[in-house]
Amino acid sequence: MSRHKLANFLVQAWYRQHLIWLTLLLLPIAYLFRLVVLVRKYCYQYHLFTSTCLPVPVVIVGNLTVGGTGKTPFVIWLVNYLQSNHIKVGVISRGYGGNNNQAPVFINNSSHAIEVGEEPILIYQQTNCPVVVCKNRVAAANYLLAKTSCEIIISDDGLQHYALARDLEIALIDGTKRYGNGQCLPAGPLREPLSRLTTVDYIIVTEGNSLQETVMQLLPQGLILLINPSQQVDKFMLQDKVIHAVAGIGHPERFFHMLRTLKLRFFEHSFPDHYHYTKESLNFGEDAVIVMTEKDAIKCKEFATKDFYYLPVKAELPERFSGNLLTRVRQLLSKEH
Incomplete structure (x- = not known):
């Protein structure tokens, strides 16, 4: 079985209603992974590990599960929305899929996906916003602040990157797949336990259908x-x-x-x-x-x-959400960091 087919088989197992033999075999590793995740989080929470605070507000856009949740279309929507309200925005990204992300680098019209990843390029093209790629998000943020006059930083992914302190967290959830079997990696799709969602500021459900949730629709152009x-x-x-x-x-x-x-x-x-x-x-x-x-x-x-x-697709979000988010962002901007 090829690596790609094996990965697909594992993902399919994650989203079954019941645990199968493979996910049962992986449960002990998943429990160990969950323990490591929680210990690491508490080390940051109780200052055993250092979180870097920046002089401008930081908004983290991430997901709890492995796989696509519509994060990139949401980041593009968020940047354009804030810019339309006269807020200077900068974006940082790890540059997944790129092989040249050790030192901070700005995305420009000559950037190649094989070096910096395709998602930062797409964000740059759709927003004309300064985007810095680096594996170390703290280094990316400091480089962005040194070279631009941005008032707020959006971190594309990084919900689990606690080395960077944050002022606002937005988690995206796939409205169809949800949380799969509810198990942590590698027995399930979760990067952190489900309880993590109780600590984020906003939960966005991509292509959801519940009136009680903040739903993002992806509209084909x-x-x-x-x-x-x-x-x-x-x-x-x-x-x-x-x-x-x-x-x-x-x-x-x-x-x-x-x-x-x-x-x-x-x-x-x-x-x-x-x-x-x-x-x-x-x-x-x-x-x-x-x-x-x-x-x-x-x-x-x-x-x-x-x-x-x-x-292309375009994200569409409820007005009540965008209005509430803008109020929160303006409150953050009015505070001294």
Whole structure:
């Protein structure tokens, strides 16, 4: 069994209603992992480990589970929303999927996903906001503050990165998968016990359907031609084509479901999250039309053809949430750090 197939089998086991033999075997390790997580958290809480406080407010956007929860679209929405209210925002990211994240570096128009990861590039492109990538988020934040005049820092991921003190925590939850079997890694999808959610400031449920929850909807925009992003394509132009849908994200089924709502028929191709594509890996035949996520498109620009398209999404959140969040942020900005 290949590594990718084994990983898929394990993820499927996490989201079964009952524990199976594999997750039962992994339970002792999961209990040990949970213990280490709790001890580490208490070490920061009681100042045995140092958390760095910054002179500006820090907002952490993260998730409790492994896999896609719509974090990047939310960060893009949050940055644009704060900027529209005349707040100077900076973003820091670890740069998952990149191999050059040891020293802080700003994202620019020449940045490559193989070096800094595709998510920071996407955030930069969609917000025109200063974005710094570094494995050490404290170093990233200090570098950002030294080079810009930002008033608030958004940390893309980092809910478990307690070395950086935070003023606000926002956790995202997948509205379909939720918490799986409720177990910690590696027997389940949880990075921390479920009780951690009682300590965050906001919980956002992606594609949820409960009136009691703050729900984020991801709305598909028009199909874009990859070699010419200024050209939007009508979906009806592709209805008679042989379409291959490509998703290398944490929750590929969400993307495939979105394409089905657009009445497109296609062959599904799931790749690991942060997968580095080659021309050969997307060779599905001479007449194949490829439709992918915007995140995947960033890694395919160099070899894209006239048959490569991507589908951007836009986050939409309730007004009551955005208004409440803006009030909290302004309160933080009015306080001295």
